[in-house]
Amino acid sequence: MSRTPVVVAMSGGVDSSVAAARLVEQGERVIGVTMKTFCYTEQAGPTRTCCGLDGILDARRVCDTLGIPHHVFDMEEAFTRDVIDDFVSEYVAGRTPNPCVRCNSNTKIPDLLRRAQRLGAERIATGHYARIEQAAGGAPVLRRGLDPAKDQTYFLWGVPQHVLPHLRLPVGDLTKPEVRARARALGLSTADKPESQEICFVPSGDYGDFLRLRLGAAHPAVSAGDLVAADGEVVGRHAGYGRYTVGQRRGLGGGRGQPLYVLSVRPDRNEVVVGREEELYRDRVVLGGMNWIGVAVTTGQQVEVQLRYRAQPTAAAVEWVEDGRVALHLTEAQRAVTPGQSGVLYSGDRVLGGGRIQ
Amino acid sequence: MAATIYLDHAATSPLRPEVRDAMLPWLHGHGNPSSVHAAGRSARVALEHAREQVAAALGAGRGEIVFTSGGTEANNLAVLGRWRRARRGAVVCSAIEHSSVLGAARAAAADGAILTLLAVDEEGSVQPEALRDALQLGPAVVSVMWGNNEVGTLQPIDALGDLCREAGVCFHADAVQAVGRVPVRVDRSACDLLTVSAHKLGGPPGAGALFVRAGTRLEPLVHGGGQEHGLRAGTENLAAAVGLARAIELAVAEQASEALRLAALRDALAELITSAAPGTRINAAGAERLPHILSLSVPDADREALLVSLDLEGVAASAGSACRSGTIEPSHVLSAMGSHDPDMAVIRLSLGLTSTEDEVREAARRFAALIPRLRAHVLEASR
Numbered sequence: 190m191s192r193t194p195v196v197v198a199m200s201g202g203v204d205s206s207v208a209a210a211r212l213v214e215q216g217e218r219v220i221g222v223t224m225k226t227f228c229y230t231e232q233a234g235p236t237r238t239c240c241g242l243d244g245i246l247d248a249r250r251v252c253d254t255l256g257i258p259h260h261v262f263d264m265e266e267a268f269t270r271d272v273i274d275d276f277v278s279e280y281v282a283g284r285t286p287n288p289c290v291r292c293n294s295n296t297k298i299p300d301l302l303r304r305a306q307r308l309g310a311e312r313i314a315t316g317h318y319a320r321i322e323q324a325a326g327g328a329p330v331l332r333r334g335l336d337p338a339k340d341q342t343y344f345l346w347g348v349p350q351h352v353l354p355h356l357r358l359p360v361g362d363l364t365k366p367e368v369r370a371r372a373r374a375l376g377l378s379t380a381d382k383p384e385s386q387e388i389c390f391v392p393s394g395d396y397g398d399f400l401r402l403r404l405g406a407a408h409p410a411v412s413a414g415d416l417v418a419a420d421g422e423v424v425g426r427h428a429g430y431g432r433y434t435v436g437q438r439r440g441l442g443g444g445r446g447q448p449l450y451v452l453s454v455r456p457d458r459n460e461v462v463v464g465r466e467e468e469l470y471r472d473r474v475v476l477g478g479m480n481w482i483g484v485a486v487t488t489g490q491q492v493e494v495q496l497r498y499r500a501q502p503t504a505a506a507v508e509w510v511e512d513g514r515v516a517l518h519l520t521e522a523q524r525a526v527t528p529g530q531s532g533v534l535y536s537g538d539r540v541l542g543g544g545r546i547q
Numbered sequence: 548m549a550a551t552i553y554l555d556h557a558a559t560s561p562l563r564p565e566v567r568d569a570m571l572p573w574l575h576g577h578g579n580p581s582s583v584h585a586a587g588r589s590a591r592v593a594l595e596h597a598r599e600q601v602a603a604a605l606g607a608g609r610g611e612i613v614f615t616s617g618g619t620e621a622n623n624l625a626v627l628g629r630w631r632r633a634r635r636g637a638v639v640c641s642a643i644e645h646s647s648v649l650g651a652a653r654a655a656a657a658d659g660a661i662l663t664l665l666a667v668d669e670e671g672s673v674q675p676e677a678l679r680d681a682l683q684l685g686p687a688v689v690s691v692m693w694g695n696n697e698v699g700t701l702q703p704i705d706a707l708g709d710l711c712r713e714a715g716v717c718f719h720a721d722a723v724q725a726v727g728r729v730p731v732r733v734d735r736s737a738c739d740l741l742t743v744s745a746h747k748l749g750g751p752p753g754a755g756a757l758f759v760r761a762g763t764r765l766e767p768l769v770h771g772g773g774q775e776h777g778l779r780a781g782t783e784n785l786a787a788a789v790g791l792a793r794a795i796e797l798a799v800a801e802q803a804s805e806a807l808r809l810a811a812l813r814d815a816l817a818e819l820i821t822s823a824a825p826g827t828r829i830n831a832a833g834a835e836r837l838p839h840i841l842s843l844s845v846p847d848a849d850r851e852a853l854l855v856s857l858d859l860e861g862v863a864a865s866a867g868s869a870c871r872s873g874t875i876e877p878s879h880v881l882s883a884m885g886s887h888d889p890d891m892a893v894i895r896l897s898l899g900l901t902s903t904e905d906e907v908r909e910a911a912r913r914f915a916a917l918i919p920r921l922r923a924h925v926l927e928a929s930r
Contacts, residue, residue, distance in 0.1 A: 194859075220859065260855045263875065307852035307924040308859065 194218040195312045195357065196305035198297065199251065199259070201244030204360055205316030206251040206379045207368045211359040212314060213255050220310065221252040221259040224297055226268040227390060250378050264300055271296045273390055277403050280396070281410050283456035284529025285434040287344075287498070288388055293317075294347025294480070302352050312355050317341045319540075320361035321353065328483025329353040333538040336364035343498045346533045346543030347480045397432035404431075414459030419452065419468070427461045430454045436469055436525025450525075470522040474505075476532045476544030477514045484541055486515070486534065493535045494519070496526055496546065502535055515544060551861040552910045556747070556899030557696055557724060557840055558865055562790075563749030563900065569793040570751065573786040580783050581772065594783055597792035601756055604792075604799040605726070605741065606734035613757045613775045614788045618723040618744035619647035620768075621757035624778065625719040625740040626651035626690050628765035630660050633687035637661040640690040641673045641702070642883035648690050648721055649879075660687065670834035671700035671884045678707055682714045688740075689718050693725035697880040697895055698831040699840035701729065708737025717763060723747055723755075727798025728806055728837050739763045743795060745787070749900055750794030754787035809898050810838035816896060816907045817841055823915030830886060830893070839898045844881075848921040850892035851875055856921065857894070860913040865895045892921075 197209040199221045212219045223245045245261055252259035272292045279286035293315075301313045318334030319342045331353070334340040348356065360368055372380035387394045401411040410431030415423045427433060437451045449463040474496065486492060486507045493502035494517050505517040517532065526546060533543035553561070573593065578586025580594045595609070602609040615621040626648055630638055638652045638660040656662035661684060665677045673691055681689070689711050694701045704720055711718035719740035722731050727748045733741055740763060745754035759765060759778065771780025798805075820843060821827045830842035845853060854866045854875060866875045881887045896910070 220855075258858060260851075260858070262851065304852065307849060307921065308856055309920055 192218065193312065194220050194308070194310045195314055196220045196222050196301060196308065196310045197314045198301050198316075199223050199248035200316070200385075201247035201251075201379065201382075202316065202385065203372050203377070203379045203382050204318070204365075204368055206248070206377050207363070207371050207375075208314055208316040208359040209251065209257065210255055210371065210375050210377065212357070213257060219255070219257045220305075220308065221248060221255075221257055222262050222301065222304075223248045223259070224262050224264050224301065226272075226292075227265055247379050247382070254375070254377055262301070262304055264296065267296055267300060268292065273403075276388075276390075277400060279529050280400055280431040281404070281408075281456065282529075283430060283454035285527045286529045287531055288390075290344050290347060290531050293344045294349075298345075298348050298356065299352050302355050305355075312357055314357040314359055316360055317345060317358055318361055318363075318365075319345055319358050321356055321358050323354065329356070331482045331540040332361075333535070333540070334361045339365050342535075342540045343495060343531060343533050346482070346531060346540055348482075349480070350483070353482065397429065400429075400431045409459040410456065412459065414461065416449075416463050417460050419462060419464050424449070424463065430456055430459050430461050433461045435527040466524075469525045471526045472519045472522040474517045474519065474523075474526050474532055475510065475514055475547040476517065477512070477547050479513060479515055479542060479544040481542035482540050486541055492517075492541060493537075495533045495535065496523055497530055505534075507534075514547065549861055549909075551863060552906045552913075553863045553901070554896040554898065554906075554910055555863045555865050556902070557895065557897035559746045559752060560749050560899040561901060562751060563794060563797065565797060566745075566750050566790050566793045570786045570790040573789050577785060580785065581774065590785055594785055594788055597785075597788040600792035600796045601743070604795045605743070605758055606732040607758050608761060610776070611733075611758055611761055613759055613778045614783060614791070615755045615757055615775075615779055616753055616784070616787075617746075617755040618645070618721070618742050619755075620779075621742040621744070621755045622647040622690075622719075622721055623651040624757050624765060624768055625721075625742060626688055627655055628768055628778070629688035629717055629719070629740070629763075630655040630658065631766035631768075632764050634659070635685075635687065637663050637681070637684040637686040638688055638690075639663045639665060639678070639681045639684070639686040641665045641667060641692065643667050643671055643695055643697075643700075643880040644690060644692055645696060645721055645723070648692070652690070655687075665691070667700075667883050669884050669886060671695055671698050671831045671880065672834055673702050673707065675703060675706045675710055678710050682710060682716060686716055689716055690721065691719075692721040692723075693731060693741075694722070694729065694837040694840075695831075695880060696724045696840070697878055698842040698884070699724075699834075699836035700831045701725070701835040701837060704736055704738065711739075712737040724837055724840070726795060727802055728809070728839055730802065731799075733758050733760065740765075743791075745791035745794050748794040748798040751787055751790040754784065754791040756791060805900070806838045809902070812898050812902055812904065812907050813838060813841045815904070816898075816911055817843070819908065819911030820914055823911065824918045828891070830881065831884070841896045841898075842881075843894050843896070844886070844888060844891040845894065845918075845921075846891050847925045848892035848918070849925055850894070852921055852924065853892040853894055853917070856917045857914065860917065862910050862913050865897070866893055890925075 195217045199205040249259045276288045305313050318339040320332040322330040391399045411429035416425040416427050433451045452464045453462045488509050490507045494505045495502040504520040508516040510516045534541040578590045580591040598612045599609045601612045638655045642664040663681045708718050717739045720738040721742045723744040726743045739760040741758040746752040767778045769780050826846040828844040
């Protein structure tokens, strides 16, 4: 056996199933691993999302079909600390986090590499729709997945530099229908499994309820407060600032004869600032906590920036500002730029890096 | 990859050919033992013959054996069935019981029982003095396992049983790991209830039995047609009962010689591994132990990495108890012994009928080959 094994993160979904299958087809020695993020045994009854116990069992079944070993790595502690606690504290700070970005970039992928190396493996793989080019002697290049409808580079901008040379993304050059077709052709049980949509630790999709459970019902983030206009006039009541995100309309009731939208959240005063839709547009965005994928941009450089998962990228000029943050001057003002979400910088289909919207 | 070496017989042991042969006729279809026609009568005869075999192997009367779906059900029937009959006082068990006893005891506690866990010493042994104190609570049942499934410690069953008998308290012993490995006779011990299971001995999974000493009253957990002396309703699983009976009969007949052979293999395995991985500790080393179980704590290694690496090298082992999702949970047994050390990887290697000297040597060689890499990563992580 000349080459070291490849450890594939398998959620039990079709994408990572096919990722593992493709590596097996390429003659690699593959080890399937499901990263357990929270304890399912405490939740009696059927689970729904891809991350649940069903996911573990589905991944195990696929590995059995592929004739490869499957193991479960317990990352509950790190997941709770790095992802769930961060999710809650971001909402408390009045921002709208994207836990899947944090999980993939900071927790799952680096942790997978660390544990893979303990098993003597030097390469890891995931089922993300993204492509990575391992240049000999140079830094790896991360590109959007070939299927524009499925591209997941938005979740990967934060993968640390030291991890990228070890990362393989075997389905990045396939479309979702191609992935399903391959899974069916191989007889994988996950071929027609529906997509997971919600955040895995909030399967109900009710974030407000989740925050109330974690923080207690008395916490201001989930307690009633004032809806205010930009000029400070109180125009109504809200059900806890943690339940609102910039651009949101639903749940605000009427107001001044026209629809109201959330413009910002003021956690220190438990106020939600509302206004007209036109007021939601911004032409300057500041990003912090930057991570670069093998390059560094310079002030004045033209890039494209994507401000939400599935949003269209928009042209912007880069300006370095204090504390290692980056300001982006947007060619066209964007609606509902939301603090806590990711801003990911691209040049064509190449990912340059990203940061959190401030 | 080289052939897999199976060192997880305490989890389940391969079906013995003799057991399979005994079961086969009853898998082809037969009458219901409760039916009065000829097919039913022959099934009844086979079932009662199986019961006599189990009774004889344990030194019990044939009316004292209740067939169950396995060790877990038998343990539940013993603990919960006894509690529901008494409905007062305490349920007492050791802190290192199998999850089926602990789970049943917790269910009894939810139903009003005072749950008392007996502490164990650093060798995993229950001190009779601790039981003497607990008996003051007037327990409905005391449950202590004959031999521990994780570290192998044999309990002072005679002393504990005698204390219970003097106090007039019902005593249950979970002998799932012990039967066939050490002498287990209910006619020479003071236990009123005793659990056995087939698949640890080369019998089929899903087959077990509870010895219920004549005069011991239990409340059934499964209600219906009154089978198994009214203690376990439902049409009997005849093939499973026949398999259990044959497996126990063989294991008890071979017990003395097999115990010597397994203990020698176990000690050789321990010697090879501890010399290859200095600092490795044999858990419960100072206790009288089951001959087929070896629990090791390996320093400067990660338990997940050790267990997974062994699997990748074709050595089937176990680390404490696995949860439903397949992650490796910290051992409640080692915690109770005060031996839990987060910097050491705990591994259980368990031997059985098919284990050989060559396998033990090869397993130790594969084990030793992993140690440098595991240590390097742990030391790197701690820097």
